[in-house]
Amino acid sequence: MALAGLVRKAFESPATLTPVDLEPLRRVAGNAAIDYVLVLGGFHFINRMADLLHVDSEFVPESMSRIPFMRRVSVFFGTLLMGRMDLANRPFAKTFEQACRDIEPSYLRGTGRQVGEDLRPLHACPKMVEVLKLALDERDVHSSLSRETVARVHGLVEEYLPACIEQAQGFHPRPSDPVEAFIFVGTRYPARTTAEMVEALRAAGYDDIGILDLATAIADANQWARMHRLLRLPRDILSPNVGDRDHSLAI
Amino acid sequence: MAYIQTISPRNAGAELVPVVRYMHSVVGVGLVANVVRLFSLRPASMRRMIRTWELAMWVGEEPRARRELVAAMVSRLNQCVY
Numbered sequence: 001m002a003l004a005g006l007v008r009k010a011f012e013s014p015a016t017l018t019p020v021d022l023e024p025l026r027r028v029a030g031n032a033a034i035d036y037v038l039v040l041g042g043f044h045f046i047n048r049m050a051d052l053l054h055v056d057s058e059f060v061p062e063s064m065s066r067i068p069f070m071r072r073v074s075v076f077f078g079t080l081l082m083g084r085m086d087l088a089n090r091p092f093a094k095t096f097e098q099a100c101r102d103i104e105p106s107y108l109r110g111t112g113r114q115v116g117e118d119l120r121p122l123h124a125c126p127k128m129v130e131v132l133k134l135a136l137d138e139r140d141v142h143s144s145l146s147r148e149t150v151a152r153v154h155g156l157v158e159e160y161l162p163a164c165i166e167q168a169q170g171f172h173p174r175p176s177d178p179v180e181a182f183i184f185v186g187t188r189y190p191a192r193t194t195a196e197m198v199e200a201l202r203a204a205g206y207d208d209i210g211i212l213d214l215a216t217a218i219a220d221a222n223q224w225a226r227m228h229r230l231l232r233l234p235r236d237i238l239s240p241n242v243g244d245r246d247h248s249l250a251i
Numbered sequence: 252m253a254y255i256q257t258i259s260p261r262n263a264g265a266e267l268v269p270v271v272r273y274m275h276s277v278v279g280v281g282l283v284a285n286v287v288r289l290f291s292l293r294p295a296s297m298r299r300m301i302r303t304w305e306l307a308m309w310v311g312e313e314p315r316a317r318r319e320l321v322a323a324m325v326s327r328l329n330q331c332v333y
Contacts, residue, residue: 003317003320003321004324007321007324007325007328008324008328010325011325011328011329029313032311032312032313035311035313035318036313036317036318036321038306038307039307039308039318039321039322039325040321040325042303042304042307042308042322043321043322043325043326043329044325044329045303046286046304047325047326047329047331047333048329049286049289050286050289050331050333051329051331051333053253053254053255053289054252054253054254055253055285055286055289055333056252056253056285056333057285057332057333058282058284058285062332065332081280081282084279084280085278085279085280085282086278086279086280087309087315088309088315089309089310089311089312089313089315090305090309090310091310092306092310092311125311127306127310127311130302130306131303131306131307134299134302134303135299135303137299138296138299141295142293142295142296142299189329189330190329190331191329191330191331191332195254198254198255208255208256208292209292209293211254211255212255212289212290212292212293212296216296
């Protein structure tokens with residue numbers, strides 16, 4: 001129940017999440033609650049990538065996925081594949097202190113300061129430090145987006161982040177700017193992304209890499225919006241130049 | 252079909268091949284999931300995606316079934332068919 005309640009709130013009203021929302025899960029799972037925050041955030045990331053850029057199922061083409069029999073075929077082959085995968089748990093080989101030393105250069109480059117006590121909430125789950133390092137390197141080393149564009153993405157994701165279920169599921173006017181529309185839909189309901197929205201990005205000058213990077217920034221910002229609230233982490237680790245906003249003013 | 256170009260493992264170039272092998276070593280079968288393939292235009296980003304997925308779903312002591320349950324719940328709420 002604690003896990004289900006957390007997952008539901010992180011979908012319906014992520015803008016209102018606080019560390020208090022993690023307490024029921026901490027009471028039953030201890031520090032493993034942090035692992036579940038990573039899975040929860042990670043699938044908000046993966047779902048957004050899949051829907052913003054339209055990923056087909058490995059087993060059944062989209063045109064046939066509404067046929068119940070074909071969906072069962074898809075589940076059958078998915079189960080077969082999972083049965084062949086190595087699903088055994090693996091250890092994380094580093095201590096928290098080692099992970100903090102590894103992230104230091106990326107952290108300094110990304111935030112302009114040393115790690116200090118910023119990551120203390122992750123002490124019991126050092127693999128989360130590596131997750132943050134990977135996200136910082138993606139943003140600051142690999143992405144083609146400018147720092148200003150990344151800041152704009154994070155700022156708008158914070159503004160559009162649902163504060164109630166009506167904002168997560170209702171119907172709302174979309175921004176006319178194609179980038180803002182992509183961010184708006186990608187934050188509220190990525191499954192409603194259309195090919196026309198992506199074509200509008202191309203018309204605005206984005207190529208395949210630019211669209212990939214924009215989708216990644218939106219997915220990262222949505223994952224981070226949930227994680228930093230639940231784990232009491234400084235928001236500016238991954239969200240550059242994001243000021244405080246009144247979420248109740250969002251559409 | 253994805254809205255952006257992707258590169259299949261069959262057509263992987265010199266930079267992408269080691270990342271495809273890394274993916275195979277993580278999952279234990281010759282699979283590159285379509286959502287991972289999205290990142291194939293930039294192998295470094297694809298490697299980040301794979302490692303983050305491994306840290307979330309494999310690394311640690313929590314039961315795999317419970318992690319999959321959380322993943323399924325999130326995907327259901329997001330109405331993500333993939």
